[in-house]
Amino acid sequence: MPSKTTITTKILIGMVIGLLSGSLINAFGKDIAFIQTYLVNGLFYVVGAAFVNALKMLVVPLVTFSLICGVCGIGDVSVLGRVGLKALALFILTTAIAITLALSVAALIGPGQDFANAQPLSDFTPPPAPPVTEVLINIVPGNPVQAFAEGDMLQIIFFVIVFGIAMLMAGDTGRQLAQSAERMNEVMMKVVTLVMDFAPVGVFFLMAKTFSEQGIGLVMPMLGYFSAVVFCLLLHFFGTYSLLIALMAKLNPAVFIQKMRSAHIFAFSTASSNATIPVNLQIVEKRLGANNAIASFTIPLGATVNMDGTAIMQGVATVFIANVYAIDLSLSQYVTVIGMATLASIGTAGVPGVGLVMLAMVLNQVGLPVEGIGLIMGVDRVLDMMRTVVNITGDAVVTCIIARGENALDERVFNDPSAGIITEIELPHKKTHL
Ligand code: ASP
Numbered sequence: 001m002p003s004k005t006t007i008t009t010k011i012l013i014g015m016v017i018g019l020l021s022g023s024l025i026n027a028f029g030k031d032i033a034f035i036q037t038y039l040v041n042g043l044f045y046v047v048g049a050a051f052v053n054a055l056k057m058l059v060v061p062l063v064t065f066s067l068i069c070g071v072c073g074i075g076d077v078s079v080l081g082r083v084g085l086k087a088l089a090l091f092i093l094t095t096a097i098a099i100t101l102a103l104s105v106a107a108l109i110g111p112g113q114d115f116a117n118a119q120p121l122s123d124f125t126p127p128p129a130p131p132v133t134e135v136l137i138n139i140v141p142g143n144p145v146q147a148f149a150e151g152d153m154l155q156i157i158f159f160v161i162v163f164g165i166a167m168l169m170a171g172d173t174g175r176q177l178a179q180s181a182e183r184m185n186e187v188m189m190k191v192v193t194l195v196m197d198f199a200p201v202g203v204f205f206l207m208a209k210t211f212s213e214q215g216i217g218l219v220m221p222m223l224g225y226f227s228a229v230v231f232c233l234l235l236h237f238f239g240t241y242s243l244l245i246a247l248m249a250k251l252n253p254a255v256f257i258q259k260m261r262s263a264h265i266f267a268f269s270t271a272s273s274n275a276t277i278p279v280n281l282q283i284v285e286k287r288l289g290a291n292n293a294i295a296s297f298t299i300p301l302g303a304t305v306n307m308d309g310t311a312i313m314q315g316v317a318t319v320f321i322a323n324v325y326a327i328d329l330s331l332s333q334y335v336t337v338i339g340m341a342t343l344a345s346i347g348t349a350g351v352p353g354v355g356l357v358m359l360a361m362v363l364n365q366v367g368l369p370v371e372g373i374g375l376i377m378g379v380d381r382v383l384d385m386m387r388t389v390v391n392i393t394g395d396a397v398v399t400c401i402i403a404r405g406e407n408a409l410d411e412r413v414f415n416d417p418s419a420g421i422i423t424e425i426e427l428p429h430k431k432t433h434l
Contacts, residue, residue: 006421007196008262014200015207015265022211029212044209051202054195055266055275060151062192062278064160065185066296071164072178073293080165080297083402087298090398091306092342097240098308098390099341102232102315103334111224111316112323135347153274153304153350161297192278199266206269214381222379225320229383232312233390241397249397249404251414259287259414260396267388271381273303273350276392284396286420289413290403298402302395307345309387309394310355314341314362321363321372333366340365355387356380 022044029035074080139154141147147155167174219226242253263283267276281299284290318337322329329337344358356377360370403409413419 007199008265008421010200011203011262011265014202014204015269018204018207018269019211021204022208022213023215025208025212026215030215040209040212044205044212048202048205048209051198051206052270052272052275054198054202055270055272055278056151058188058192058195058278059153059274060148060156061184062188062281063153063156063296063300064148065181065188066281066292067157067160067300068164068167068178068181069185070293070296071161072167072174072181073291074297075168077165077168079406080161083294083297083406086402086405087301087398088305090401091302091394094240094244094308094394094398095306095311095342095345096338098232098236098394099311099315099338101236101240102229102312103319103337105232105235106228106316106319107334109224109228110319110323111228112320135343151274153300157301157304189282192282196279203265203269210269210381210385219379219382222376225316225376226379226383228320229313229316230386232316233309233386236308236312237390237393241393244397245400248401249409251400251404251409251411255414256288256396256400259283260393263392263396264389267392268385271352271384271388273307273388273391273395275350276388277303277350280392280396283420284399284403287413288396288400289410289419290399291406291408291410294403294406294408295399298399299395302398303350303392305346306394306398307348307350307355307387307391309390310348310358311341311345312390313355313383313387314344314359317359317373317376318362318366318368320376321368324372324375325369327368329366336366337362350388350391352384352388353380355384 025035025040029039071080074083138152139158141152141155141159144155144159146152147159167177170177238257242257245251245253245256260283263276263280266279267273270276277300280303281295284295284299285292315337318341319329340362344361345355347361348354348358356373359373363370363372400409
């Protein structure tokens with residue numbers, strides 16, 4: 001009999017049990033060598049990391065074939081340009097709203113004001129953040145093979161779009177190739193389904209590993225900073241996004257948030273926008289009804305350049321560090337932070353922890369001590385998980401708005417609660433042939 005449990009419910013259960021087991025180990029098993037060696041750094045680490053690798057394994061081929069289908073599906077270079085410009089404008093708009101929100105809340109709450117002598121400052125020196133000019137130049141791949149090998153998403157997207165446009169221009173040859181890309185895309189989607197079958201277990205191990213290392217004790221001394229970031233993330237997630245979905249896409253925000261659930265779980269447990277691309281792509285197409293032509297373009301691009309959650313963390317962190325070092329920020333410095341955090345979030349790769357490295361770029365620009373990053377490192381992992389959820393939700397919001405504007409969102413799919421839902425994944429070995 002087919003089980004009624006959806007894969008999302010199973011993943012959710014895996015996540016909660018992993019979180020609880022990890023927290024218990026953190027509370028009671030920190031000094032037990034056996035648990036640390038064989039469980040936390042053995043089983044949990046190996047299975048969790050292998051699962052993240054399996055997700056990453058999907059990204060490059062999926063984005064490549066899906067994006068080729070997208071470009072060929074749009075079929076018109078001027079429409080492609082319009083969609084691209086709309087996407088960039090919306091990415092920048094949402095990020096600017098996010099960072100403004102973060103700065104306003106942080107200026108009001110004033111996290112870190114009574115912190116100055118509370119804790120010794122760490123002598124953390126971050127790796128140098130790349131200068132803005134390099135970020136821009138590196139959008140164009142000098143060597144596409146290297147870009148594919150290293151999984152450099154922005155370069156891959158650039159190359160695939162140019163290649164897709166060339167396919168459109170190549171007439172019959174291009175059309176034949178597009179058909180092959182469609183087939184490859186279909187097969188890749190099946191590979192996604194296969195990997196998803198292991199997701200409940202993979203997510204369990206990821207959560208267990210993270211929370212056996214991250215106890216609540218780490219958060220306590222940083223509670224002001226931590227809660228300011230969480231508050232802004234929630235505000236942006238439920239406030240800004242709901243408004244945008246309701247006003248600009250004319251869709252029901254509650255349905256949108258509910259349907260995004262499995263992408264949220266993936267983003268939370270992997271803390272990586274990149275690793276969440278396959279799931280997010282599947283959700284916006286199959287559950288929310290956005291056309292592949294738009295989604296295959298905006299989701300990978302958004303995962304690479306649109307990081308509202310990261311910008312929020314950077315805004316609050318800047319104010320926090322300024323407060324700790326008792327440095328007053330002027331209005332023009334606040335404006336600089338808005339610009340720099342927007343650029344920094346474009347340059348941040350969708351992998352765990354990079355947002356913190358890019359924070360150095362923002363701090364440098366307004367003359368704040370970069371060592372301040374050492375203060376917030378301890379609580380960054382959990383915040384990273386939460387801001388990644390916001391990051392990928394922003395990509396889906398922009399996708400829905402654009403798809404709606406281009407008449408490329410199927411409202412019946414959006415409003416159908418069971419559309420695209422995976423109940424029991426049908427693998428050949430699970431079928432009974434009798
Ligand atoms: N982990 C984030 C992401 O992948 C990036 C960051 O803020 O570090 O979206």
